[in-house]
Amino acid sequence: MTQLDPRVAMHLSDAAVSVELETPDMTLNIGPQHPSTHGVLRLVAKVDGERITSLDPVIGYMHRGYEKLAEVRTYAQITALVNRIDWVSGFSNEVPFVAAIEQLLGVEVPERAQYIRLILTEMARISSHLVFMSSYPLELGASTPLMHALREREHVLELLESVTGGRFHPNFNRVGGVKPVAGGGSTMKKQSQDLPAGFFAATREAMDNVLAICDDLDRLVTGNELIQARTVGVGVIPPEKALEYGMSGPNLRASGVKYDLRKVENILPYDGIDFDIPIGENGDCFDRYVVRNEEIRQACRIVQQAIDKIPSGPLQAKVPRILKVPKGETYVRAENPKGEMGYHVISEGGRIPYRVKIRSASFSNLSILPWILEGELVPDLVAILGSLDFVLGDVDR
Amino acid sequence: MNFWLELLIKVGLVLAVMLPTALVIIFAELKISAHMQSRIGPYFAGGRFGWAQPLADGLKFMQKEDLVPADADARVYKLAPYVVLMGTLALFVVLPFGPDAVARDLDLGIFYLLAVSSLSTLGVLMAGWSSANKYSLIGGLRAAAQLIAYELPLVLAVIGVAIMAGSLSLNDIVTAQSNWQWFDTLPTWVNIIPPYMILQAVGLVIFLTASLAELSRIPFDMPIAESELTMGYLTEYSGLRFTMFFLGEYAGLVAMAAVAATLFLGGYWLPGVSADVLNFIGPIVLLTKIMLIAFVFIWMRWTFPRLREDQLQSIAWKWLIPAGLANIVVTGFFKVVF
Numbered sequence: 001m002t003q004l005d006p007r008v009a010m011h012l013s014d015a016a017v018s019v020e021l022e023t024p025d026m027t028l029n030i031g032p033q034h035p036s037t038h039g040v041l042r043l044v045a046k047v048d049g050e051r052i053t054s055l056d057p058v059i060g061y062m063h064r065g066y067e068k069l070a071e072v073r074t075y076a077q078i079t080a081l082v083n084r085i086d087w088v089s090g091f092s093n094e095v096p097f098v099a100a101i102e103q104l105l106g107v108e109v110p111e112r113a114q115y116i117r118l119i120l121t122e123m124a125r126i127s128s129h130l131v132f133m134s135s136y137p138l139e140l141g142a143s144t145p146l147m148h149a150l151r152e153r154e155h156v157l158e159l160l161e162s163v164t165g166g167r168f169h170p171n172f173n174r175v176g177g178v179k180p181v182a183g184g185g186s187t188m189k190k191q192s193q194d195l196p197a198g199f200f201a202a203t204r205e206a207m208d209n210v211l212a213i214c215d216d217l218d219r220l221v222t223g224n225e226l227i228q229a230r231t232v233g234v235g236v237i238p239p240e241k242a243l244e245y246g247m248s249g250p251n252l253r254a255s256g257v258k259y260d261l262r263k264v265e266n267i268l269p270y271d272g273i274d275f276d277i278p279i280g281e282n283g284d285c286f287d288r289y290v291v292r293n294e295e296i297r298q299a300c301r302i303v304q305q306a307i308d309k310i311p312s313g314p315l316q317a318k319v320p321r322i323l324k325v326p327k328g329e330t331y332v333r334a335e336n337p338k339g340e341m342g343y344h345v346i347s348e349g350g351r352i353p354y355r356v357k358i359r360s361a362s363f364s365n366l367s368i369l370p371w372i373l374e375g376e377l378v379p380d381l382v383a384i385l386g387s388l389d390f391v392l393g394d395v396d397r
Numbered sequence: 398m399n400f401w402l403e404l405l406i407k408v409g410l411v412l413a414v415m416l417p418t419a420l421v422i423i424f425a426e427l428k429i430s431a432h433m434q435s436r437i438g439p440y441f442a443g444g445r446f447g448w449a450q451p452l453a454d455g456l457k458f459m460q461k462e463d464l465v466p467a468d469a470d471a472r473v474y475k476l477a478p479y480v481v482l483m484g485t486l487a488l489f490v491v492l493p494f495g496p497d498a499v500a501r502d503l504d505l506g507i508f509y510l511l512a513v514s515s516l517s518t519l520g521v522l523m524a525g526w527s528s529a530n531k532y533s534l535i536g537g538l539r540a541a542a543q544l545i546a547y548e549l550p551l552v553l554a555v556i557g558v559a560i561m562a563g564s565l566s567l568n569d570i571v572t573a574q575s576n577w578q579w580f581d582t583l584p585t586w587v588n589i590i591p592p593y594m595i596l597q598a599v600g601l602v603i604f605l606t607a608s609l610a611e612l613s614r615i616p617f618d619m620p621i622a623e624s625e626l627t628m629g630y631l632t633e634y635s636g637l638r639f640t641m642f643f644l645g646e647y648a649g650l651v652a653m654a655a656v657a658a659t660l661f662l663g664g665y666w667l668p669g670v671s672a673d674v675l676n677f678i679g680p681i682v683l684l685t686k687i688m689l690i691a692f693v694f695i696w697m698r699w700t701f702p703r704l705r706e707d708q709l710q711s712i713a714w715k716w717l718i719p720a721g722l723a724n725i726v727v728t729g730f731f732k733v734v735f
Contacts, residue, residue, distance in 0.1 A: 036624040141703025147434035
């Protein structure tokens with residue numbers, strides 16, 4: 001029997017009737033320059049129509065080598081670097097790092113300095129979450145919440161600036177306490193910088209305003225049917241998947257896992273402060289939004305309580321002028337706005353660390369992208385990407 | 398009068414009325430959105446209120462390089478903005494600004510309107526296809542899908558009005574609205590309410606929703622979708638051609654608002670004013686109504702987020718089209734009974 005040409009055989013057989021016209025998937029390159037990738041994240045997506053069949057995140061465009069840079073700098077210099085990891089909440093990056101050094105040195109930080117750190121960390125959390133509150137609706141197409149949320153954030157940043165001198169990169173923490181007063185002459189240098197006059201009253205007012213803007217956002221965004229249509233049931237992350245991928249922070253809590261480092265192991269005096277951990281039910285984009293909105297309210301509560309409780313006293317422990325950290329290693333982590341931020345510091349003795357490993361929240365939070373975006377639509381890609389609230393500086397370091 | 402001279406005057410008049418109106422609406426959008434977002438908005442160009450900002454923007458765009466991507470289908474790419482602008486400007490031909498102030502009073506005015514209004518989508522599809530950009534392509538295809546979904550509710554919404562007025566000519570529809578008498582038992586002041594705004598309220602809502610989709614404005618701006626597709630079919634355009642699209646978008650807004658005002662709000666008609674006077678103040682009345690509807694569009698845009706393409710389709714097919722059909726049935730029923 002002669003061999004039929006396979007194409008002819010196909011044509012003759014019944015199977016030919018059901019052969020579908022196959023169209024190749026289109027490769028859509030999203031980023032590194034794209035309005036909704038928050039900087040320079042690149043996503044190489046294979047799309048079938050508008051449905052994503054596979055996705056390949058490419059990171060590293062923002063790599064600045066901070067871990068390597070830390071190996072050739074003194075400990076005091078490194079705080080200026082770690083500020084810039086997650087630049088939306090610069091202050092909260094510093095705290096776990098100096099806490100790690102304090103642990104290695106065995107220094108006890110005065111309580112007032114602890115409380116100042118706590119207040120400013122929570123204010124950094126508020127400002128970071130307000131950025132999310134403003135940018136997330138923008139990604140869904142609503143640009144009005146942006147202006148209102150950022151207006152209140154500006155007041156919070158002004159307060160941060162009044163204490164630290166920097167809006168984004170405070171560089172305010174010192175090993176053993178907080179920054180000494182700037183330009184105060186030799187007698188003033190002996191004392192540490194205290195909070196500026198009128199800070200507490202201004203902070204209370206700012207917190208009231210932030211709470212008010214949270215209510216405004218509830219009316220404008222949370223209750224908006226179209227926002228809910230875009231976010232409810234979109235990008236569902238089940239709790240076990242969230243844990244598998246090492247997610248942390250509001251993203252993890254939105255999936256229903258009640259885990260907050262502020263309650264578990266904290267380097268700041270959260271023990272005496274009463275606050276709730278908001279958790280989501282479904283782990284969808286809407287829950288991630290609502291959890292953050294609620295966290296702003298809780299952060300306001302924390303700040304208000306901390307203002308009531310803050311003791312007087314010194315702001316700086318006695319530490320030598322030239323820091324020589326004894327041999328040893330430690331890992332200190334803290335609950336940052338984006339999630340768990342940790343520093344693994346190894347010291348061989350001397351003025352510079354041997355190695356600093358930075359565990360950043362956004363990097364781990366983003367690792368779920370290929371799993372969660374497979375099979376989603378391109379518009380949902382934007383909704384999911386925005387809801388994870390990452391900062392590229394925090395991903396690449 | 399010489400035919401060509403008359404044509405030239407009419408074209409000139411349409412352009413002279415519509416393009417400034419579009420500019421005014423661009424300015425209104427800049428200012429209104431600024432107030433909604435606790436901003437100031439433009440305040441420099443042209444003096445205190447920044448009234449010349451749209452003109453300044455246009456001048457700036459004209460100075461920019463007119464880029465054509467190397468892989469683009471240059472001829473189609475260059476033609477697309479003109480198709481878009483032409484499609485919207487052609488709508489103004491049949492719009493009556495007064496009993497006699499109309500460029501061409503067609504008997505099939507509505508039919509012409511609906512046919513021409515889909516032309517600009519062709520331009521959008523051309524732009525999306527010829528740009529040789531995947532974002533543009535997705536944007537163009539989204540626009541085409543949107544057109545298919547929303548042309549139908551638009552037509553269904555208009556049919557109710559046509560049944561009520563018993564005519565397809567826009568001038569007759571306005572006359573029918575001015576002749577409408579409410580029941581004698583009601584106080585006389587109700588006669589100042591445009592009748593179709595109440596009687597065809599369902600049609601009005603469907604028409605406004607569908608025209609938002611037709612204009613691809615938020616919440617239906619998926620063809621542009623800045624955060625997803627950078628700028629959709631507009632991504633590659635620059636300079637004068639971008640201005641054409643931009644102007645076309647706002648001229649389209651004016652046109653759709655004008656159609657909605659004519660069909661549902663009584664057009665140039667003002668209660669208690671004779672036809673002779675209406676020829677003069679009619680344009681002002683119509684423009685006021687256009688501005689009112691444009692304000693609603695602007696308001697929507699700065700309040701809502703963007704829907705998803707499949708959600709848009711389900712709104713069109715599951716809600717607007719059945720509602721439009723029901724509206725026709727009810728309207729027809731009452732037309733026969735009364």
